[in-house]
Amino acid sequence: MNLVNGKILNDNEARDALERLGELVLEARFSAPPSAETVIAACEKLGAMGTEFIPLLMKDGMSRERAEAEIELARSMLSREKLEARLKLELGALEAEFTPIDSPVPVRHSLAPLGTLLHIAAGNAEGLPAFSVIEGLLTGNVNILKPPSNDGGLSVILLSRLIEVEPALKNRIFVFDIPSSDTARMKKLAAVSDALIVWGGDDAVRGARSLASPDTAIIEWGHKLSFCYASLEASDAELLGVCRNICETEQLYCSSCQGIFLDTEDEAELFAFAERFADILERAAAEAPSAYGERVRAQKTLEMRTLELEGLEKGMRIIKRKGCAVIAENKTALEPSLMFRTPWVRPLPRKRILKTLIPYKSRLQTASLICPQRDREALSELLISSGVVRLCAAERMSEAYCGMPHDGCMPLSRYVRIVSGELS
Amino acid sequence: MSFRRKLFFGRDPYSREGGELFLAAMRETLEKNAAGSDKYAEILKREGFSPEMLKTEADLANIPPIPTLYFKRNRLFCVPESKLMIRAASSGTSGSTSEVGFDLSTLLIGFGTLRRFFRFHRITSIIPTNYIVLGYEPAKHNRAGAVKTAHLTTKFAPALRREYALKDNGAGYDINIEGIRKALLGYAKSPFPVRFVGFPAYMYFLLKTLEKEGISLALPARSAVLLGGGWKEFSGQSVDRAELLELIEARLGIKKERCFEFFSAVEHPLAYLKCACGHFHIPAYSRVIIRDAETLEPLPEGEAGLLNFITPLVSSMPLCSVITDDIAMMSAEPCPCGNTAPYFDLLARSGVSGIKTCAAEAGERLVDS
Numbered sequence: 001m002n003l004v005n006g007k008i009l010n011d012n013e014a015r016d017a018l019e020r021l022g023e024l025v026l027e028a029r030f031s032a033p034p035s036a037e038t039v040i041a042a043c044e045k046l047g048a049m050g051t052e053f054i055p056l057l058m059k060d061g062m063s064r065e066r067a068e069a070e071i072e073l074a075r076s077m078l079s080r081e082k083l084e085a086r087l088k089l090e091l092g093a094l095e096a097e098f099t100p101i102d103s104p105v106p107v108r109h110s111l112a113p114l115g116t117l118l119h120i121a122a123g124n125a126e127g128l129p130a131f132s133v134i135e136g137l138l139t140g141n142v143n144i145l146k147p148p149s150n151d152g153g154l155s156v157i158l159l160s161r162l163i164e165v166e167p168a169l170k171n172r173i174f175v176f177d178i179p180s181s182d183t184a185r186m187k188k189l190a191a192v193s194d195a196l197i198v199w200g201g202d203d204a205v206r207g208a209r210s211l212a213s214p215d216t217a218i219i220e221w222g223h224k225l226s227f228c229y230a231s232l233e234a235s236d237a238e239l240l241g242v243c244r245n246i247c248e249t250e251q252l253y254c255s256s257c258q259g260i261f262l263d264t265e266d267e268a269e270l271f272a273f274a275e276r277f278a279d280i281l282e283r284a285a286a287e288a289p290s291a292y293g294e295r296v297r298a299q300k301t302l303e304m305r306t307l308e309l310e311g312l313e314k315g316m317r318i319i320k321r322k323g324c325a326v327i328a329e330n331k332t333a334l335e336p337s338l339m340f341r342t343p344w345v346r347p348l349p350r351k352r353i354l355k356t357l358i359p360y361k362s363r364l365q366t367a368s369l370i371c372p373q374r375d376r377e378a379l380s381e382l383l384i385s386s387g388v389v390r391l392c393a394a395e396r397m398s399e400a401y402c403g404m405p406h407d408g409c410m411p412l413s414r415y416v417r418i419v420s421g422e423l424s
Numbered sequence: 425m426s427f428r429r430k431l432f433f434g435r436d437p438y439s440r441e442g443g444e445l446f447l448a449a450m451r452e453t454l455e456k457n458a459a460g461s462d463k464y465a466e467i468l469k470r471e472g473f474s475p476e477m478l479k480t481e482a483d484l485a486n487i488p489p490i491p492t493l494y495f496k497r498n499r500l501f502c503v504p505e506s507k508l509m510i511r512a513a514s515s516g517t518s519g520s521t522s523e524v525g526f527d528l529s530t531l532l533i534g535f536g537t538l539r540r541f542f543r544f545h546r547i548t549s550i551i552p553t554n555y556i557v558l559g560y561e562p563a564k565h566n567r568a569g570a571v572k573t574a575h576l577t578t579k580f581a582p583a584l585r586r587e588y589a590l591k592d593n594g595a596g597y598d599i600n601i602e603g604i605r606k607a608l609l610g611y612a613k614s615p616f617p618v619r620f621v622g623f624p625a626y627m628y629f630l631l632k633t634l635e636k637e638g639i640s641l642a643l644p645a646r647s648a649v650l651l652g653g654g655w656k657e658f659s660g661q662s663v664d665r666a667e668l669l670e671l672i673e674a675r676l677g678i679k680k681e682r683c684f685e686f687f688s689a690v691e692h693p694l695a696y697l698k699c700a701c702g703h704f705h706i707p708a709y710s711r712v713i714i715r716d717a718e719t720l721e722p723l724p725e726g727e728a729g730l731l732n733f734i735t736p737l738v739s740s741m742p743l744c745s746v747i748t749d750d751i752a753m754m755s756a757e758p759c760p761c762g763n764t765a766p767y768f769d770l771l772a773r774s775g776v777s778g779i780k781t782c783a784a785e786a787g788e789r790l791v792d793s
Binding site for chain 2: 322
């Protein structure tokens with residue numbers, strides 16, 4: 001589904017519209033952008049309609065509980081309170097009026113949109129493509145969205161509802177449902193854009209770079225990895241927090257804990273710790289039954305069995321428990337787990353943290369640190385200088401808060417320019 | 425004569441008389457596999473199994489089962505690679521492929537078995553036949569097992585002509601819808617029977633195209649449809665078997681008795697034929713164990729789990745006990761089709777497509793680099 005000027009277009013109509021996209025964008029930019037207040041009011045109304053989108057989410061096999069929780073999350077993200085707080089936290093400090101210390105002329109720093117944003121969205125979270133567009137609207141940009149292939153029309157439905165409640169937004173939202181492989185048409189989208197916002201993995205980023213001319217900015221929200229760093233003294237209660245994150249997120253998110261790096265060099269200590277961790281994980285897994293069914297379980301079983309056969313040469317130990325497994329391996333590398341409650345435990349003595357993690361610096365996201373108080377500061381610094389951008393308690397690794405930086409940046413600040421003007 | 429030869433050369437592929445012979449052949453191949461591969465011998469040893477422990481049918485479950493995934497990530501041959509007569513790669517629906525290799529004795533027994541199996545089911549014919557291959561044209565650059573199987577299937581009746589849905593262009597493949605259409609209309613005017621060979625999904629799309637264009641053919645008697653290999657990337661569109669059979673009769677004039685659906689795997693190169701009731705009966709030279717999807721413990725009849733094939737066919741690789749990605753179920757109910765051999769039903773494939781994650785890929789790339 002495509003969306004141009006508030007109208008849903010079929011693919012042929014969208015092809016025609018694409019030829020005129022340059023003019024359409026210019027036309028939109030000719031008038032002043034709707035104020036952030038206008039966008040916030042529209043978002044609030046859209047959030048209030050939340051429940052009508054539940055069947056849409058359930059169509060793709062999502063459970064009712066999950067769909068309700070997702071809608072509740074979306075409503076909260078779109079609430080006036082949160083959007084206003086975000087604008088203040090993320091952009092407030094950038095605006096200023098002052099007389100520079102080295103010049104007599106007073107100046108004003110004000111914010112202006114980048115111009116036209118092309119959002120190349122990923123399919124890993126429902127509603128995220130539309131939300132990316134809303135961030136672009138809040139900052140006054142004209143937005144073109146290329147939805148992910150598995151979007152199923154959700155983005156067009158959400159954004160056309162947004163236009164219904166606030167018609168002033170209609171010429172600032174375009175959706176072109178073009179496969180990423182259609183580089184000729186993708187290049188046309190990129191050609192009228194000032195910046196490409198890319199969500200997704202390396203292939204998506206590489207693809208976007210090949211589309212953009214050198215004068216087009218690329219803003220990347222790539223895939224990341226998160227983990228826990230623990231010392232041998234970690235208590236069962238602290239490890240339970242790790243297990244809860246693993247079970248709740250099924251290790252599917254950037255912020256999900258993929259495994260535990262243990263501050264040890266001793267293999268026996270590693271395996272003993274892994275056994276203890278597996279017991280706790282089994283308890284947590286029993287408390288939170290997986291929403292994924294037998295087919296996923298079967299696939300995990302085959303992967304575990306294969307690892308078991310391969311592990312022969314690798315000094316690997318697979319600790320299988322009901323509904324989960326811990327893979328203890330004397331190997332120091334950051335890798336995704338096999339997901340679905342199969343964390344790894346690997347040794348990483350503190351003196352090797354920097355050397356081991358720096359190669360992954362652009363991939364690191366959240367770390368939880370479980371260690372005695374006396375070590376906390378030193379270990380935090382090591383993790384941060386390796387590239388970690390968020391440190392928090394394990395059970396909160398995948399919980400976001402309002403005004404949280406995203407992968408080390410304030411998202412809204414990346415969609416604006418700071419314009420300097422003289423005050424006379 | 426080896427036990428293995430004796431087992432596979434039996435007259436009735438579904439005979440259940442040779443239980444002892446099956447066990448003897450299993451011990452023979454297991455010993456050969458272990459002697460030919462230190463790695464496999466080590467696996468058996470570590471899991472506390474040795475071939476002479478195989479005394480009853482129940483002991484078959486104790487042979488360490490190896491997932492097909494293992495062969496996608498590891499090469500494990502029990503003969504020097506120079507003895508491998510053919511190599512084939514599984515078509516890898518999930519992205520990765522297995523490489524398997526068969527030696528001369530495996531091939532001779534395997535082909536002989538397949539020929540007798542086809543003859544038993546009256547699929548072999550001496551009448552010259554026109555073929556529509558709903559799959560890849562054989563090419564030097566493609567070693568997928570499915571190509572070889574499809575090509576082999578066109579040997580069970582002498583081929584007059586073969587037209588391929590995916591035509592070799594030297595470096596890759598072109599979709600040949602027009603060629604197929606033309607060939608089919610030409611075949612329909614000829615007195616010789618037509619055989620369709622290949623993937624069910626392609627067959628379905630061909631039938632849908634004919635339906636859309638309002639084409640109904642009455643192909644010569646003895647024409648047949650031979651399908652196998654799953655629904656491939658179109659699994660989201662998997663249609664009801666009854667609908668497929670109806671479409672075949674309506675569009676091609678081929679009755680359901682002449683439609684044969686097979687199941688096979690590169691890692692388990694034997695054919696299973698779907699009977700009139702939709703079940704795969706198990707021949708004398710293989711056994712099926714259904715295993716719990718989590719613990720891998722054998723399950724009783726009537727419970728769904730992972731599909732584990734047992735056969736002594738392959739001497740060049742340790743394929744005696746292989747777990748596929750399929751979820752299946754055995755049944756104790758007698759089958760109304762009249763075949764008294766036990767049977768299994770395919771229910772699903774393991775894993776889910778379209779899992780939404782933003783975590784995995786980041787690391788996969790790193791591991792590569």
